[in-house]
Amino acid sequence: MSNVVTNWAGNITFGARRLHRPAGLPQLRELVAAGGPLRVLGSGHSFNRMADTTGDLISLADLPRIAEIAADRRTVRVDGGIRYGELADLLDAEGLAVHNMASLPHISVAGAVMTATHGSGVRNGNLATSVAGIELIRGDGEPVTLRRGDDDFAGAVVGLGALGVVTALTLDVVPAFELRQYVYDDLPRAALEQHLPEILAHGYSVSLFTDWSSPDINHAWFKRTDELPPGPLFGARPADGPRHPVPGLPADNSTEQFGVPGPWHARLPHFRMEFTPSTGAELQSEWMVPRERALEAIDAVARVRDRIAPVLQVNEIRTVAADELWLSMNYRRDSLGLHFTWIADTEQVLPAVAALEEQLAPLAARPHWGKVFTQDAATVRGLYPRFADFRALVDRYDPRGVFRNAWLDDILGA
Template sequence: MSERVTNWAGNIVFNARSVRRPASVDEVQEIVAGGGPIRVLGSGHSFNRMADTDGTLVSLADLPRVVEISADRRSVRVDGGIRYGELAGELHRNGLALHNMASLPHISVAGAIATATHGSGARNKNLASAVSSIEFVDGSGKPVTVSRGDADFEGVVVNLGALGVVTALTLDVQPAFELRQYVYDNVPRASVDEHLHDMLGDGYSVSLFTNWTGLDISHAWLKRAEPLGDEWYGGHLADGPRHPVPGMPAMNSTEQGGVPGPWHTRLPHFRMEFTPSSGEELQSEYHVARADGLAAIDAVASIRTQVASVLQVCEVRSIAGDELWLSPNYRRDSIALHFTWIADSDAVLPVVGELEQRLAPLNARAHLGKVFTQTPSTIRSSYERFADFQELVRRYDPAGTFRNEWLDAILG
C-alpha cells in the first residue's frame, strides 16, 4: 500500500493493500461485491486493530453529506461518514439537538455507534441509543435497512463493523437547549465515598477527573441548565478554564465558568475547531454496574501508584442502561472509568492487565474500541446476547467479507 494510514493516536499503522473512498452508496456496493477482506475506517479514534485489514480499507468521509430532518422534527437521517460536530451544528441551526455527545465532537457518528461510545449523565443512555434505523451494505453487497421494532434491531446497532458498511443512520432528536459548564477543583475523596451517585447525578452531564497521584478528585466538570455556586461537595470553583489532561492548553476546551451556551458547545469537553490533544496517548475504559461504582474506584485506588506511573488522566462518568446487545451498558445503569495513558504500549499493557484483574469481580465490560487485555472468552461471557450476535454475523456476512484477525478472536 503506497498510502500510509494510521489511527488518530498513531499507535496503529493499518496493513491494508488499498484504501478506497467511495463517493456514493453505489460505489460502496461495488467495492463489497468485489469481495473481502474489507474493513471500514471512521474517524480513526480507536486504539486497537478493530478497523485493520490486509485487504481493502474503506473510508466513508467522501460520501455526500446528508442531514435530512423528518417532517415531525423528531428524527434526522444522516450519511455514514458524517462527524458529530458537523451534524450538531446543522441541527442547532434548525433548532434541534441530540440527547448527548461524546467528549470529542470530531468522531464519526457511525463509528461511535458501532462501538457504543457515550457521553455522560446518569439519565442519559449512550449515543447508539438514539438510533431508530440503520442502513448498511451487507457481506453480499446488498443494501439492508433495520429499524426500531424489527427483530434484529437491538443486535445490529452496536455492530463492531462486523455486519456491513453503514451508509446511513436515522437518529432521534429533540428541541435545542442551553447548558452551563462548571469546573470545580480538588473535590475531596471523602465526598466521593459519601455522595458518589448524588455527584454524578447533579447535572445533565458530570465527569470526575483524577490522575491518581492522590485520592482526591482533581477537578469535576458539570454541564447543567441551572446555575451553581462557588463550592461543590468540598471542591472550589476553578479560577479559570481547565483542560482535562494536565499540561494541555485550556483554549481547546469548551467554554466554562457557568456561561450559558448551546448544547453542542457545552456537552463535549473539546471544541470542534481545535485538535483536542496531540494524540500522544493510549486509552482504555471499563464499565461496571452503577451500584459497583465505588467498589471500582476502590479497585483502582488499590494499585494507584502503578496506574499513576503511566497515566495522563482518569475520568469517571455515569451512563444509563439500554437494550443494545453489545453495549457495555446493556440492561444495567453503569459507571465508566476511562483511562488516558501515556503513548507507551510496553509500559501501559502490564498496568492494564493488573487493572482488569482488580475489576474482574465486578464484571467490568471493556470499551472494545480501546486498549484492553481481556480474553475473548471473558468478553463473550460479559454479554448474555453474544451468541445471538454471532448468529447475526453469520447471517449478514456468511463469507466473512468484513472479518479480520481482531474480529475473528472476539467472535470465535
C-alpha cells in the same frame, strides 16, 4: 497503499493493501460485492486493531453529506461518514439537538454507534441509543434497512463493523437546549464516600477527572441546564481559571466554563470542534461497571494507584444509562465508566491495563470495544448475555466473511 495509514493516535499502522474513498453508494456496493476482506475506517479514533485488515480499507468521508430532518422533527437521517461536529452545526441551525455527545466532536457518528461510545449522564444512554434506524450494505453487497422494533435491530446497532458498511443512520433528535459548564478543583475523597450518587447525578452530564497522584479528584465537571450558586460544592472549590481535563495542560481547546450559558453542542463535549484536542500522543482504555458498585470500582482503581499513575495522563469517571442493545457495554445495566488516557507507550501501558483488569474483574467490567484491553475474548463474550445471538446475526449478514479480520475472529470465537 502508497501512503502509510494510521489510526488517530498513531499506535496502529493499518496493514491494508488499498484505501478506497467511494463517492457514492453504487461504487460502495461494487466494492463489497467484489469480496473481502474489507473494513471500514471511520475517524480512526480507536486504539486497537478492530479496523485493521490485510485486505482493503473503506473510508466513507467522501459520501455526499445527508441531514434529512423528518416532518415531525423527531428524527434526522444522516450519512455514514458524517462527524458529530458537522451534525451538531446542521441540527442547531434547525433548532434541534442530539441528546448526548462524546468528549470529542471530531469522531464519526457511525463509528461511535458501532462501538457503543458514550457521553455522560445518569439518565443519558450512550450515543448508539439515539439510533432509530440503520442502513447498511451487507456482505453480499445488498442493502438492508432496519428500524427500532425490528427483530435484528438491537443486535445490529452496536455491530463492531461485522454486519456490513453503515451507509446511513436515523437518529432521534430533541429541541435544541442550552447548558452551563462548571469546573471545581480538588474534590476530596471523603466526598465520594459520603455523596457519590448525588455527585454523579448533579448535572445533565458529570465527569470527574483524576491523575491518581492522590486519593482526591483533581477536577469535577458539571454540565447543567440551570445555574449553580457561587461557592464550594461537595467540598471542592470553584476553579479560578479554565481547565483542561488533563491536569497541567493549557485549556485553550476546552469548551467554555464558569457557568457561561451556551448551545448544547458547545458544552457537552470537553473540547471545541475548531481545535484539535491534542497531538494524539496517547492511548485510551475504558471499562463499564454496574453503577450501584461505583464506589467499589473507584476503590479497585485506588488499590493499583501506584502502578497506573506513572503511565497515566488522566482518568475520567462518568455515568451512562442502561439500554437494550446486545453488544452495548451498558446492556441492561446503569453503568459507571472508568476512562483512562495513557501515555503513548504501549509496552509500559499494558501492564497497567492488566493490573486494572484484575482488580475490576469481580465487578464484571466490560471493556470499550474500540480501546486498549487485554481481557481474553472468551471472558469478554461471557459478559454479554446475547453474544451467541450476535454471532448468529454475523453469520447471516456476512456468511462470506467479507468484513472479518483477525481481531473480529478472536472476539467472535471463530
